[in-house]
Amino acid sequence: MSRPAVIAHRGYAGVAPENTIAAVERAVAHDETAMLEIDVRPAADGTPVVVHDERLEGTREGRPLTDATGLVRETPLEAIREARVLGTEATIPTLSELLAAVPETVGVNVELKGCGRSDLRVGESLSSAERDRRREAWRPFVERVVADCAAFGGDLLFSSFCEGAIAALRELADYATAALLWDDLEAGLEIARRYDCEAIHPPRNAIVGTELAGTAYAGLSGEPSIDVLAEAHAEGRAVNVWTATNWLQFDALAAAGVDGIVADYPGLGDRSPSR
Structure with missing residues (x-):
């Protein structure tokens, strides 16, 4: 059995302050790390910054x-760049600052998390007219993200829960793209087909035949309605699953x-008894 690629979730958020340069530096020190997963959204001036939550006062484990x-x-x-993350000295970086800290031997999965508005239509397969509107809403921010990524020499994979983000990226650049799946697996596969995405990123409980299937997680509960792994592989798409803890x-x-596993901790594959 081939070993899945290990994708460090926000730079292994279980052991380092998420989405920070400190997390990147620790994550790339592990030989198993094939790729980093990071989240980007715009600051007030449109600059892409690396942060997951919509608000700065969110919490993690209290x-x-x-x-x-x-x-x-x-x-x-500047206020964002000075904000310290999770009680550490690590601060929120811009996308360009974080990419400068990543060696070209490690790939980066850039999740397009927000575009500067609240009505994002997460996980929805859109009508043609709405698709056009959402693509144009995302375009300015995606242009900024693509520009910031131009200097990075490693592999890049873009992903999003939002069809508008994927539509804008497909029109602006020739990067590998993944549709992130939420509670509507069929809609996620439809988006992947519409834009011929190279990959899909389903939650861990969407994989049929595992003990994780049917557990409550990420908007899903009960047995998956379709076999996303089989369908994606039949169509030539990679399947990277989130998030193993x-x-x-x-x-x-x-x-x-599966082809890749987004993980909160390094070494999870090495601890597996089947390896």
Whole structure:
């Protein structure tokens, strides 16, 4: 059995302050790390910054996400760059700053998380007219992201839950793209087919035949309605699954034959008894 690519979730968020240069530096030190997964959204001036949450005062396990407050899209860039993450000295970087810290031997999965507005239509397969409107709404931010990525010499994979983001990227650049799947698996596959995405990124409980299938996670509960792994592979798409938090999950997903696993911790594959 081939080993799935290990994708460091926000730079292995289980062991380092997520989406920071400190996390990147620790993640790339592990030989198993094939790719980093990061989240980008715009600051008030449109600059792409690497942060997951819409607001700066979110929490992780009861700890404040940052020592700042407010919507990221309404906050000046310098205030964002000074915000300290999860009680550490690590700060929120711009996309260009983070990419400069990544060696070209490690790929980067850039998730297009937001475009500066709240009505994102997450996980929806859109009508033709709405598709055009959403593509144009995303275009300015995607242009900024693509420009910031131009200097990076490693592999890049773009992903999003939002069809408008994928539509804008496909029109602006020739990068590999993945449709992120949420609670509507059929809609996610439809988007992947519409834009001929190189990959899909389903949640861990969407993989039929594993003990994870049917558990409640990421908007899904109950047995998956379709076999996304089989359908994607039949169409020539890679399947990268999110997010493994322990070696049992990693082992189950690897045994199912997925291509990549987004992981919160390094070493999960090495701990698997089947390896």
